[in-house]
Amino acid sequence: MSNQKTDLARRKFLKGIASVAAASGAAASTPAWGGSTLSDTFADFFQAHYQRMTDEEIQETLRRIERKAKRRYGVDINCKDTPAQDNVVFGYAINISKCRGYRDCVHACVEENNLSRDTQYIRVLEMTDGSLDLLHGHHYYASDSVPHEGHYYLPMQCMHCDEPPCVKACPVEATWTEPDGIVVVDYDWCIGCRYCMSACPYQARHFNWGTPQLSGEQINPNTHYLGNRPRPKGVVEKCHFCVQRTRDGRQPACQAACPTGARIFGNLLDPNSEIRYVLEHKAVFRLKEELGTEPKFWYFRDA
Amino acid sequence: MTLLYLFRDAIREMLRGSWRYWAWICLLLAMIAVGGWFYVQQLINGLVVTNMTNQVSWGFYIANFTYLVGIAAAAVMVVIPAYIFHRRDVKDVVLMGEILAIAAVTMAILFVVVDVGRPDRLWHLIPGIGIFNFPESMLAWDVLVLNGYLLLNVGISFYIIFCHYRNCEPKLSRYFPFVIIGIFLAIGIHTVTAFLYSANTGRPFWSNPLLAPRFIASAFCSGPALMIVGLQLIRAISRYPVPQSVIKQLAIIMTASLQITLFLIGVELFSEFYNEGKHAASARYLYLGLNGHNALTPWIWTALLMLGAATMIGTIHPLRNSTFFLNIACVLTIIGVWIEKGMGMVVPAYIPSPIGEIYEYTPNFAEIAVSIGIWGLGLLLVTLLVKAALPIECGTLRKPGVHPKDSICHLANMEKQ
Amino acid sequence: MTRVIQTLCACALMFSATSPVAASDGGGITDDWDWGAIEAMDDTPLDAAEARSRVTVSPPSQRITNEESSSPDLEATPREAYTLFAGMPSFRVLPSRKDKEMHPCTNCHKWVPPIKKTRALPSPHNNFELEHSLHGKGRFWCFTCHDDQPERRLRTLEGESIEFDDAYILCSQCHVNQARDWAFGGHGKRLDNWQGERVVYNCTACHYQHAPAFAPREAMPGPTMRQGLPRPAHWRPPSPADHQHHETLWLRHENNNGKVH
Numbered sequence: 001m002s003n004q005k006t007d008l009a010r011r012k013f014l015k016g017i018a019s020v021a022a023a024s025g026a027a028a029s030t031p032a033w034g035g036s037t038l039s040d041t042f043a044d045f046f047q048a049h050y051q052r053m054t055d056e057e058i059q060e061t062l063r064r065i066e067r068k069a070k071r072r073y074g075v076d077i078n079c080k081d082t083p084a085q086d087n088v089v090f091g092y093a094i095n096i097s098k099c100r101g102y103r104d105c106v107h108a109c110v111e112e113n114n115l116s117r118d119t120q121y122i123r124v125l126e127m128t129d130g131s132l133d134l135l136h137g138h139h140y141y142a143s144d145s146v147p148h149e150g151h152y153y154l155p156m157q158c159m160h161c162d163e164p165p166c167v168k169a170c171p172v173e174a175t176w177t178e179p180d181g182i183v184v185v186d187y188d189w190c191i192g193c194r195y196c197m198s199a200c201p202y203q204a205r206h207f208n209w210g211t212p213q214l215s216g217e218q219i220n221p222n223t224h225y226l227g228n229r230p231r232p233k234g235v236v237e238k239c240h241f242c243v244q245r246t247r248d249g250r251q252p253a254c255q256a257a258c259p260t261g262a263r264i265f266g267n268l269l270d271p272n273s274e275i276r277y278v279l280e281h282k283a284v285f286r287l288k289e290e291l292g293t294e295p296k297f298w299y300f301r302d303a
Numbered sequence: 304m305t306l307l308y309l310f311r312d313a314i315r316e317m318l319r320g321s322w323r324y325w326a327w328i329c330l331l332l333a334m335i336a337v338g339g340w341f342y343v344q345q346l347i348n349g350l351v352v353t354n355m356t357n358q359v360s361w362g363f364y365i366a367n368f369t370y371l372v373g374i375a376a377a378a379v380m381v382v383i384p385a386y387i388f389h390r391r392d393v394k395d396v397v398l399m400g401e402i403l404a405i406a407a408v409t410m411a412i413l414f415v416v417v418d419v420g421r422p423d424r425l426w427h428l429i430p431g432i433g434i435f436n437f438p439e440s441m442l443a444w445d446v447l448v449l450n451g452y453l454l455l456n457v458g459i460s461f462y463i464i465f466c467h468y469r470n471c472e473p474k475l476s477r478y479f480p481f482v483i484i485g486i487f488l489a490i491g492i493h494t495v496t497a498f499l500y501s502a503n504t505g506r507p508f509w510s511n512p513l514l515a516p517r518f519i520a521s522a523f524c525s526g527p528a529l530m531i532v533g534l535q536l537i538r539a540i541s542r543y544p545v546p547q548s549v550i551k552q553l554a555i556i557m558t559a560s561l562q563i564t565l566f567l568i569g570v571e572l573f574s575e576f577y578n579e580g581k582h583a584a585s586a587r588y589l590y591l592g593l594n595g596h597n598a599l600t601p602w603i604w605t606a607l608l609m610l611g612a613a614t615m616i617g618t619i620h621p622l623r624n625s626t627f628f629l630n631i632a633c634v635l636t637i638i639g640v641w642i643e644k645g646m647g648m649v650v651p652a653y654i655p656s657p658i659g660e661i662y663e664y665t666p667n668f669a670e671i672a673v674s675i676g677i678w679g680l681g682l683l684l685v686t687l688l689v690k691a692a693l694p695i696e697c698g699t700l701r702k703p704g705v706h707p708k709d710s711i712c713h714l715a716n717m718e719k720q
Numbered sequence: 721m722t723r724v725i726q727t728l729c730a731c732a733l734m735f736s737a738t739s740p741v742a743a744s745d746g747g748g749i750t751d752d753w754d755w756g757a758i759e760a761m762d763d764t765p766l767d768a769a770e771a772r773s774r775v776t777v778s779p780p781s782q783r784i785t786n787e788e789s790s791s792p793d794l795e796a797t798p799r800e801a802y803t804l805f806a807g808m809p810s811f812r813v814l815p816s817r818k819d820k821e822m823h824p825c826t827n828c829h830k831w832v833p834p835i836k837k838t839r840a841l842p843s844p845h846n847n848f849e850l851e852h853s854l855h856g857k858g859r860f861w862c863f864t865c866h867d868d869q870p871e872r873r874l875r876t877l878e879g880e881s882i883e884f885d886d887a888y889i890l891c892s893q894c895h896v897n898q899a900r901d902w903a904f905g906g907h908g909k910r911l912d913n914w915q916g917e918r919v920v921y922n923c924t925a926c927h928y929q930h931a932p933a934f935a936p937r938e939a940m941p942g943p944t945m946r947q948g949l950p951r952p953a954h955w956r957p958p959s960p961a962d963h964q965h966h967e968t969l970w971l972r973h974e975n976n977n978g979k980v981h
Binding site: 052119123125133134135136139156165168169170171172189190191193194197198199201202203205206207208209210211232233234235236288291292 | 353355357360361415418419421423427428433439440441442446503504505506584655656657658659
């Protein structure tokens with residue numbers, strides 16, 4: 001990484017450009033550019049990578065995001081950047097004896113995370129009993145009376161790998177692993193090359209092909225910069241373990257929505273957590289383990 | 304100062320020509336305009352205007368990109384005989400090869416730019432003010448080597464032209480190191496592009512060690528094929544002395560590469576299908592169809608037939624030496640490799656998706672239009688550069704104050720065997 | 721409304737009253753009870769199957785007193801869990817909703833002594849069928865779990881009276897594996913936090929005690945196509961035909977009459 005001097009020089013350069021732009025006009029605060037003010041648009045363009053911004057710059061960015069959401073959706077949102085807690089690494093386990101394919105998790109996630117209505121982070125696969133062949137899972141199984149005879153269900157989402165191929169693939173480091181194990185995306189840094197989507201073995205990453213299909217009434221105003229804040233088009237996004245909830249100690253929306261209690265989430269570093277109990281006492285497995293991705297997402301059956 | 308004269312004279316050359324020349328330019332401009340209009344739509348609405356989805360996230364644009372990197376890499380096929388084996392006859396056409404490489408790399412870079420979701424953020428790649436994830440990301444490597452190769456080719460060609468313009472011989476000692484770097488970079492750009500794909504262990508269709516050798520082999524088919532056709536065109540239109548021995552040399556290289564390519568494809572088919580496991584699902588989709596989905600099978604078999612026919616023509620000496628059959632083989636190779644390395648390599652890796660979803664991708668009109676626009680731009684670049692370089696190479700265009708030589712391009716009846 | 725029901729209950733029970741029962745003591749399920757037949761209120765003996773067929777089946781999601789019956793009572797104060805297993809972490813349990821009209825039992829049964837003869841119960845106790853898996857079909861009946869004492873709570877197999885809110889103790893008597901998992905966190909569900917104090921749902925919050933198995937229900941809608949892209953012409957919804965390419969192994973042998981090898 002660059003040293004202090006280059007850092008400072010670059011930041012000054014960017015700030016210089018941004019402030020020139022901002023200074024150039026009382027017109028700066030006049031809405032233009034499709035609804036955004038001039039100064040906001042410039043600041044947007046020159047925004048630095050999340051990990052390089054100072055606290056002050058991050059706060060400015062958060063306020064700018066809130067302003068943009070107000071302009072675009074007419075909603076007052078709260079965008080925060082709660083940091084990772086110490087001594088926390090998140091893990092997830094799904095009890096496939098209990099999952100019955102309701103897809104309640106899928107839709108809870110869509111609502112909680114301000115997803116474009118044509119995107120779902122969670123994909124529930126209907127698998128034939130006796131087989132773990134992902135290539136023959138059904139994605140579009142019928143919604144009538146589930147569970148279907150002779151099948152079991154495998155919900156899949158971002159596995160938050162410890163050796164994530166997507167993080168390696170990104171040419172601009174727009175995606176990285178946070179200290180609490182969550183693999184996050186800086187939506188304002190991503191250039192939309194979609195190389196990470198090719199690299200992911202779990203089909204967990206999604207691209208905003210167009211402007212997200214989202215309306216003001218549907219927006220969840222409690223947002224996080226690395227999580228469910230409204231995203232622009234042309235960037236990649238994915239499950240982020242509901243960072244706006246989990247960093248405050250709450251369960252992710254999918255876990256909260258599951259009516260059968262099939263989802264177990266918690267801190268892998270806490271020996272008394274439910275997730276540790278499951279991993280230590282149940283026959284757990286992970287998908288595509290042979291690829292060496294070390295996912296933090298397990299599956300297990302009762303007994 | 305001389306530089307300015309060079310630019311002035313070059314631009315003057317580009318704006319001068321017969322009606323046929325202008326008709327060609329107009330056609331290219333029309334292609335670029337169509338592509339440009341559709342690209343503007345894409346900029347406004349996002350990549351929804353294409354047929355790509357979360358399942359097939361790279362499509363026609365990246366297919367063309369892959370093909371063009373191969374073309375660019377093959378410029379080295381004239382550089383090596385010229386500079387390493389000191390073939391005088393080939394040395395005269397090195398410049399043309401490099402112009403082709405420049406255009407191909409430019410097109411490749413443009414295909415990536417139109418494919419990216421946020422082109423306004425491409426500055427994020429610049430090391431220093433952005434973040435350049437080198438050496439971890441294969442895409443970062445690709446950006447580096449492609450731009451390096453482009454700069455190198457521009458530099459070397461420009462140096463040669465500039466020297467000739469001033470009526471002096473380029474000093475080999477000055478640019479030979481760059482030629483050597485260029486040779487390594489030529490292999491490098493296509494190997495790194497292959498690594499871009501084979502690095503993805505989650506996609507078994509790509510994740511095999513043979514991908515990089517296959518890329519190089521097929522690049523050395525299509526590149527020389529394009530050069531054979533292009534050089535014959537230049538020779539016919541401008542009488543630039545392209546020795547027939549060069550054409551023969553390129554034809555032999557093309558034939559050998561075709562044989563190797565077919566062998567490598569055969570090897571891959573064996574590995575996939577002898578003990579067919581789930582890793583072969585994409586190969587099955589491509590060659591045989593999967594669960595009734597077989598949009599690409601006619602394409603790949605056509606491509607293989609084309610390559611097979613071209614190989615046969617090339618292998619049979621009398622046919623290879625006949626201009627007519629050689630050109631047929633070249634056209635078959637150009638199209639065959641385009642199918643096999645473009646849509647036939649990039650797209651099947653996404654079908655089925657890593658968790659089993661099948662979405663059959665075919666490019667829609669918007670993508671084809673933008674691609675046509677970029678090809679038009681590349682052809683325009685080649686046309687303009689060759690148009691400007693030819694008089695200098697022929698000897699008729701020199702800097703002010705220097706008496707131009709007799710044109711070597713008016714020497715009719717070049718040895719045609 | 722309550723008064724009417726109370727009166728009806730009193731009348732009904734007086735009709736079906738037989739001998740006053742002795743105070744219930746400890747002892748097993750089989751004490752005092754006549755397992756031979758379940759008698760209806762009109763004194764015609766029924767066998768278990770017929771008794772079953774006489775009552776209306778009402779899946780948990782359509783219980784008549786939907787609002788009041790057992791689902792988590794999010795307003796209630798969680799209660800500290802009893803230590804069921806060694807090494808169990810301490811946590812609190814959220815009580816389930818209780819049928820307002822039927823709870824407490826003394827709403828109707830204040831003055832009426834319990835009758836321990838196994839029988840099908842009349843309205844309003846016939847709004848469900850006891851489908852407690854292998855234990856239904858006449859083998860379990862109300863007083864297996866319900867207490868017949870004046871306080872009318874639940875009772876363990878050992879005859880101890882427990883609160884409705886501690887129903888998990890009852891379930892864990894037989895469903896030990898699930899109970900252990902529930903206590904340690906591998907079964908059931910924890911309320912909205914992974915950090916801090918642990919509050920979990922009671923067994924009856926998810927498993928309606930009288931028919932604990934989850935009935936099939938409709939799933940929510942499946943994945944959507946990307947915006948701007950109509951379903952491609954070649955797309956078709958999954959059909960049984962798709963399964964044909966992937967027979968389970970034994971089906972492959974069966975379908976090929978042993979000619980696989």
